[in-house]
Amino acid sequence: MGNVNQLRILSSVNPDWQGAREAAQVGIDNFNVTAGDDPLPSVSFSITPDTVIENEPGAAFTGTFTVDGNIPTVTFDADGNYVSGGLSVFLDAKEIFELARQFDLFIETDLTIGSSEPAASQPNLFEFILFEETSDITITIFDDIVEEEPFTYNFELLEDQVGSDYIVNPDANTGSFVLEDGLPGGPGVGPDVGVSVTESELFEGEEFTVNFTVTGEAADIPSEENPLTVLVTSDTPASLGEFALFDENGTPLFSTEGIVGVPTPGDLLGSAFFVDLIAPTASLTLEVFEDGPGEGLETINFALANGEVYEVDPDNAGVTLTI
Template sequence: MVQVSLSTSTNFDGDLNALVEDQGTALTVRFDLDQPAPTGGLKVYIDSEIEQILNRLDLPAAIANPQVENLNLLATQTNLDNSGLAVEITEGSTFATVTLTIFDNAEPDTVLPETFDGRVDAVFSLLTADQIAAEDQGSITGVGDYTVDPNAASSTVIFADEASQLMDTPEPPTPEPPTTPEPPEPPAPPASNAIQVSLFTGPDYLIEDEGTVSAHAFLATDGIIPEGGLVVSVDAPNLSEFELAGISVEGGEIVAVRDGGFDLRMTEYTTLVNLPIADDGEMEAGETATFSLAAGEGYEIVEDYSGGSFELVDSRGDIPQGNITEPNNIIPLATDTQITAENPAFSGSDSIYFDIGNRYLNEDGTYTYIDYSEDVDVYKVALSAGETITIETFDNEGNPSGFDNGIALQSQIYDAEGNLLQDYTISGFVTPAAPDKLFGGIGPFDENETDSYREFTASEDGEYYIAIGAQNNAQNFFDGAAPFYKPFVPGSGNGNRTTFGNYGIEINLLTEDNPRKTGTPSAPVSNPNVTSPPTLSLNAIPATIDSEGNLTNAVVEHVALGELSAVNFTIQAEGEIPDGGIEFVLNSNANLFDYISLLGQNALPSTIGGQSLGAFYNEDGIPTGVRLRIE
């Protein structure tokens, strides 16, 4: 039986095997085998037992630009709490490596600071199939038969925000968190007695006829709560709009209520106040309720996280079109786009991220909180048979800069019973380009880059639901498996927190007055400094390669996974090519969207001896050609 060894290394300039966020250092994990991997490859598993530690690495960048040797990326799996992963070493290989850059998380982290803030010493251990924890056996599958080299069974990697933290000794374990899972308790506080208090609130809208319960999470950091608790003051000028008799507190108690505010005694580092809106029978006309920390003795206020506000409405239908509020990740609570033939466009902005107000009350009085990339936003449209809508999302430039592929959203479409109506199983991880964005741009925030785009035509009259979620949560897979997300189950899915951030969305009902987008007509080619241009000639070579490597000189419309069909164009220049090259257009009389596969729609055509500059759009805004530079 093959024996496997584990080792890790970083490019940190020092004696420690360390990853430092503000230096952008990288980790290389290496597996060595004492004999070649067997037929079909060998899947091996490592775990650290530190919750979410993998998400302190830049996983999206690794997916977009993998740095691996002898690994099958499609077989990679992460365990339930993202403390470990399984990778498959390719058949016949005697070693394999994967290199991952650290992700520069924003501090402080409000959800899991014991993992994402400060120094963390993670011990990664190589485990065999019989050592996989019971809770991970559903997510880690197919681990092969191997033994572990006892002299290379584990390796320690130090994670830190900055190099100065590497001089620190590891902090002791933190106290057990409260029963409410979000946000968790802070790491063990330093010696300073200047306690920092922050306040997070949610959701954005409180709906009177639904009795929405507002959430107020108080977090104490950088200090020690004194015996008897810490009393903090809150200003709430609209407190009369709430049902004070229904207030509940976890991790503390209300010690005083006054006109326009209250005092809270915090006995835990995280204290949660639940306060329902009052059903006062009065019309709420654009009223806003604010809550903010007030100065007091024994604590300092974290100004950037010092409070929040709620918009008060009588019913869900009173929320203005284009305003999106959590929770909305199941069909019954979908955001109503209210689009009609007379009002065919919907646009708004939301996020795939944790929100303290994105929660669901359970029968036992506890709450289910929606975690990071398990956040799915659902939008409702009412359509008549034959009507077509387009759905496009837009990445926000303010999203984490480490995401070379942006937030990477996907959409699924369901009927009112939750049946999945449209899937792109054959496309796997690939999304179509928007009509005005063929071949994409230079990055996720380029105006020519498609984040996600989809069209849907209703087969019958009815209500339809569009679920927007992270790429590995609300999507289909190469093997045809259903998405992890289930449209009636709050918090379903397995987003693994690999992508999160803010996004914009546009949903359009296509009508005569609201047609499908077209591109901006391309300007004519101009080479003003070229006085004696070369003569160009064109040759086209069609080619189809099947899964066994057989070549046919023809192009086919559909190929199976692992096969390729393409046209290679050869442009020859007769004459001298000036410095800087010659720009020209390889044009056609066809809409290229009718011929280019999904795989090719979001990437510039590859070239040798020249450069692709993007799609050429004719005067009608239809992409008919490719702009090129020959060099």
């Protein structure tokens, strides 16, 4: 700034220097404006640990967001609930449908899950609103009964989708982890389980029965003292909504034999269910939900998932229903 001060002095004694002084002052003003502009925050992302063992206590993975730069001030209400502010970022969970069958709980640390239009319209896209320079989302893994090969889940931090003004660190924008069963399952472990139906071509309001059979060593046959939990899955999201399962009071509309308790959801997509078998032959009788005309012909495939403690009968591995 010494040169500018010299121009001020010179212009006071020589009017010819006035133009130079004005030009220098414009430079100062422009400098002040530019210096006040904050650069866009840079966001990084990582996953830990590299491997998650499903049957270990506390099985979970953590996604960590790190911000280098300013985060808009966050506002909370009197109860501590998020109101506004923070930095909105977007994460692509590439294997979201597989992950939906595995995760149990979300644990948020210094962030919350957003609901902007891009995230709401794409099932694999998640919006997170970050409160601090370091924010975490931890997802616990459900210890299921399914025998699975090691599977890799991949995540990518995306460029801004709604104009919240951030840039992605190109050297730290992805993360992944491998999920392993951690049990010595494999071919030949446990009894063989099969599934079949009394009718495969159905109309709305029509009743049909799902039958289960279990064969194998006597010690492996399910009983009241030794129930066997099996999982039935579908390749159609919300497929269980096609059937009348409960009334408005939560009372079951189906009947069972050789099954203890009530079948329970097997995923968050409404397309899978668990049943606890207590006999070598068991059945589940239910009706197709009658929701009126207009849907057209529907085809739904159901299959037994290969279990950690049971095998699937290859001749009765699944059923196809036409409604």
